[in-house]
Amino acid sequence: MKLALLGYGKMGKTIERLALAQGHEIVFTSTSSSTEGTLKEADVAIEFSSPKAAVQNITLCFENKIPVVCGTTGWLEHYGSIEKKCKDRNGSFIYASNFSIGVNLFFSLNEYAAKLLQPWDAYEAEMEEIHHTQKKDAPSGTAITLAETIIKNSKKEAWSLEEASEETLKIEAKRLDDVKGTHTVKYISDIDSISMTHEAFTRDGFAKGAILAAEWLQNKKGIFTMKDVLGFSNSEL
Numbered sequence: 579m580k581l582a583l584l585g586y587g588k589m590g591k592t593i594e595r596l597a598l599a600q601g602h603e604i605v606f607t608s609t610s611s612s613t614e615g616t617l618k619e620a621d622v623a624i625e626f627s628s629p630k631a632a633v634q635n636i637t638l639c640f641e642n643k644i645p646v647v648c649g650t651t652g653w654l655e656h657y658g659s660i661e662k663k664c665k666d667r668n669g670s671f672i673y674a675s676n677f678s679i680g681v682n683l684f685f686s687l688n689e690y691a692a693k694l695l696q697p698w699d700a701y702e703a704e705m706e707e708i709h710h711t712q713k714k715d716a717p718s719g720t721a722i723t724l725a726e727t728i729i730k731n732s733k734k735e736a737w738s739l740e741e742a743s744e745e746t747l748k749i750e751a752k753r754l755d756d757v758k759g760t761h762t763v764k765y766i767s768d769i770d771s772i773s774m775t776h777e778a779f780t781r782d783g784f785a786k787g788a789i790l791a792a793e794w795l796q797n798k799k800g801i802f803t804m805k806d807v808l809g810f811s812n813s814e815l
Contacts (some may be wrong), residue, residue, distance in 0.1 A: 651719030
């Protein structure tokens with residue numbers, strides 16, 4: 579598989595290392611200031627850039643009929659327009675707030691727990707996410723995905739970084755040196771608590787999931803998610 583890497587920072591270089599080890603070829607890389615190679619040669623593009631660059635990069639791929647796997651977060655206010663562009667150009671697109679297989683299992687566990695605890699008003703949901711100091715968005719896209727699932731299955735109406743209330747789920751976002759990503763969901767009552775945590779030790783898990791998604795997306799048309807890639811779409815929780 580010939581890959582384009584749109585965004586060639588730490589994540590892009592991790593993807594490159596693992597992709598080459600799996601026998602894939604990198605035919606194009608881009609950063610905010612330079613490009614190398616030929617984008618049109620790519621079978622699939624993997625996009626890990628910045629919120630400002632993501633929409634332009636994804637659009638460029640659609641224009642060149644290149645399937646896109648996107649893991650950049652912080653740009654989702656434009657998701658509707660990207661969805662339309664993909665459909666208009668008969669493109670191929672996967673977006674995930676996190677491509678780690680472990681995190682996607684965690685998403686499903688979180689959904690199951692939220693549905694299970696929905697009738698039990700004594701338990702109040704709380705969330706915490708911790709990332710490295712270079713992460714530009716807060717809360718993380720992963721935390722927002724977790725929060726949206728809790729909100730959908732509770733009396734909460736929105737999430738907030740500020741304070742919790744009967745209608746608001748608080749997300750505590752911390753930025754510390756050299757933390758790859760830790761997400762915790764807690765359900766707390768007056769007498770006990772239930773908690774689930776996913777902790778990433780390296781970036782390899784995110785990169786492996788993105789490569790898996792790129793392999794899966796080849797020769798497909800449409801808009802997909804990691805549930806499709808991992809075969810979770812038809813599973814009932």
